[in-house]
Amino acid sequence: MNIILLDSKNTLGDGLYGLTLRQQTHISKVIKAQQGDVLRVGILNGKIGEGVYESPSEDRAGYIHSLNLSSLPPEPLPMVLVMALPRPNMLKRTLQNITAMGVKDLYLIHSAKVEKSYWQSPVLQTESIQQCLLEGLEQAKDTVMPNWSLIPRFRPFVEDQLPDILKDKVGLLAHPYLSKRCPIDIQQPCVLALGPEGGWNEFEVSKWHEAGMESVHLGDRILKVETVVPVLLSRLYPA
Amino acid sequence: MNIILLDSKNTLGDGLYGLTLRQQTHISKVIKAQQGDVLRVGILNGKIGEGVYESPSEDRAGYIHSLNLSSLPPEPLPMVLVMALPRPNMLKRTLQNITAMGVKDLYLIHSAKVEKSYWQSPVLQTESIQQCLLEGLEQAKDTVMPNWSLIPRFRPFVEDQLPDILKDKVGLLAHPYLSKRCPIDIQQPCVLALGPEGGWNEFEVSKWHEAGMESVHLGDRILKVETVVPVLLSRLYPA
Structure with a gap:
């Protein structure tokens, strides 16, 4: 604190x-x-x-x-993070870290490789999430609570909500295959979509692409979600 | 795995x-x-x-x-990481993450704000550290075990060992005060020194500077060690 x-x-x-x-x-x-x-x-x-x-x-x-x-509190990151719901034992830490790094718009979304049971976790109760976000703010000396939403259905989000969210932003899909190297220090707002362990499936990738997102990769190393988040945010928007 | x-x-x-x-x-x-x-x-x-x-x-x-x-295994990071010994409950995860990201030369060093008791932790036994490093390799599909040393005395390391280690490398001291912004994508080998929670004390900072290290900061936000490590490595050497 x-x-x-x-x-x-x-x-x-x-x-x-x-x-x-x-x-x-x-x-x-x-x-x-x-x-x-x-x-x-x-x-x-x-x-x-x-x-x-x-x-x-x-x-x-x-x-x-x-x-x-x-x-004033520290600058927020000019981005929207859409993240496949992490496994419950990683969620608290991930929420804290995301908040500490300055994310202000967060969507936790379903994906084929997210186990359905994750959506039943008590960590997803509003008070529990708010508490994690608060701890992230307290860590980083920030004051501004992030906005967050739970998205238990993938397709309506990507088809109906994403186009508006993506307006005037770069759309980046973290996906290791057939993709270009993730850009560095991008200087413009983005929507970043981060998959579950095991990645997005083909259908999901095609839906992201249809919506205007571009696949980017982070090299050969497979990293845990808790590591990938700071790695990605830090290279897109180095403080 | x-x-x-x-x-x-x-x-x-x-x-x-x-x-x-x-x-x-x-x-x-x-x-x-x-x-x-x-x-x-x-x-x-x-x-x-x-x-x-x-x-x-x-x-x-x-x-x-x-x-x-x-x-061949993925490329290593061309750097030496000198890190104040983290608290034991963070050490395992930190060692795994460091290894997964490709650090091959690691020194865990004492600092005034490292509690002496941390050096007695069973996590510091050779087999325990090797196990964490192995799990980091398994995570990242790497094969090359990092070299590591425990440095329970700060001063002899910085005065006697550091000059050789620093030869032909950039020396970066993560230190938030009176410092320049940490560089991005540096394209050359470095020694990175990362302090304990609460930071290096004045004496330590002066010893690092005497040895040729330059202070760099990461902005206003205070991040946990487990977050700072991927943030720093990712911005110095984006994959």
Whole structure:
């Protein structure tokens, strides 16, 4: 937690913001802040800066006051990530990393090689996903929650929704076969579609291509999803 | 396991290679190969290609025969990675990812912000590290085991060993303060030094600089070690 993200839902009035249990625990146990210490804070979906810490007392929780919010959050990545739903044990970490790197538009989509059972995972509950995204923001000192959607049906998305999403953007399909080398430092918005372990199947590839996406590859090495995501984002938009 | 790596230690003569228990389990349970199937194999530190699978019988283990080794393993990264020892619960994954991405020279080094207890972790036993590296090779269809060293003392390494290692290479110190933007697609060998959570301290930075390393940063976002490694390698040497 590299920033305390204050939610206007938790305002106490007069510029005071109550701390959540997670934040209070982090401040007490990890930062070991004392009453009156100045901490790095941000307003959820707003600016970042500093605030003064008021430690909890017997009759009330800890809070932050006297905010000085001088900076904008870090730049978002100008891209839409469409990702085959990863296996549940990879999902949390992947969501955190995607968010920490600055993705603001995320679609988790079905694909032939995504096991149907993945869609039943409790990790996909709204609160669970929001929590992962929040942790990604806290990691990267960002404040802006990503937009995300679950897309359990591949075809209607690619046929009906994708054309609008793709407007004025480059469409890149991560697909190792019969493809060109993935471009570097592209300087323009993109839609990036990332397949499941085992890749997109032929039908899916043809649908992506019909919609205007171009296949790109990352060389001979097969990498895990958790590695491919930072590899791709970093080469498309090096910070 | 995207390739079955055969070790000349396990040769049975006549071009036959015995399978380890891990390999046999993967072939039986995941690939579900049948007797006579052709599998993707490689010789540890050698070429890659195909081999024929002979399933186990009552009196002997499974093995591979009739090897056809036609390809070289993927290109290594032309770099030396010097990394502050990560916390043990991140180490395995980090070692696997580093290896999968093609690092062949790795130093795990002490730093003021590395907890001393990390050096006692069982993950640092030779067999455990070798196992992580092997899994990285199996992931990326590579065959060439990285060289690695543990450096529990910072100063003698930077003063005495680093100058030789750095010869004819660019020296890059990942350090967010007072530094230039990390270069992209550098096309020349480098030594990359990556700090612990919390970064190198001032003394360490000055020692790296004295040795000829230059500080580079990755922008405003603070990323976890497991994310920074693929981000850095991918932007320095995009595949």
